[in-house]
Amino acid sequence: MMPKKPIKVTTSIYSIFITDDLNNFTVSEMRSAYMDITCETDPVLSRKMVYRQILRxxxxxxxxxxxxxxxxxxxxxxxxxxxxxxxxxxEIKNKQTSPMLVKSPKKITRSLLDERLKQCEVDLIASIAESEEYMALYKSLPELKEHLESNYLQSREHSSKLLGQIKAIKSVISYQRKQ
Structure with a gap:
């Protein structure tokens, strides 16, 4: 069964197949490429997402x-x-276009950066909320101090990593605007 119209995928998946020209790959190789261009840090979630796209x-x-x-x-x-x-x-809705090969690499890169920045910001908010919840639980359940403290520190570390990623992405976006 041959589809007539270009198949819609996320910007990240598009980039892996078109911009990076991934071919003759394993699920693990595609998962690694996916994790490299997104802020996803969970290899299991990444594998599931990638595998669904491969099967489709x-x-x-x-x-x-x-x-x-x-x-x-x-x-x-x-x-x-x-x-x-x-x-x-x-992202392209209701437009008469040929299969995305006409979109300039600069626009694709910017779109990827914007998507990645948005995902990192969402992940950062979730990570901060997680840290705050561990603190609240720590105050109300002091008997779980060790467990909660460990999870709190991991969550804070994850927040710091995400903040660094956000700064790096914003720096690249700023550089691109000047070009």
Whole structure:
């Protein structure tokens, strides 16, 4: 079954397949690429997200699975259907465009940076709320001091890491605006 219109995917998935031109890959390789361009730090969530996209594109005939004895070594290749159909990002709605190959690399990069910044900011808010909740629980449940303190410190460390990522992304966005 060959799709007629370009298939909508997230900007991150689009970037992996089109900008980075990923082909002949394993699920683990795609997961690593996905984690590199997003702020997702959970490898399990990343693998699930990536695997759903792989299965979806495989079902549409856009990816071909090459079996291996070891399940983790199954490889996936783009098919002719992939190249004929193309991908588009979810942000484009109700526009008559050809498969996103016309979008300039600068716009794609900016879109990726904006998406990544937004995700990091959401993750930071969640991490701060988590830290605050551990503090509240610590005050009301002092008998769980060790456990809560450990989780609180991990949450604070995660918040600091996210803050660093946000600063780095904003720095790159600022640099791009000057170009």
């Amino acid at each position: 594109l495989q079902k549409l005939g856009m990816l071909e699975k090459i079996d291996s004895e070891n399940v983790k070594e199954h490889r996936y290749n783009k098919t002719n259907v992939f190249h004929q159909t193309g991908l588009t990002t979810e």
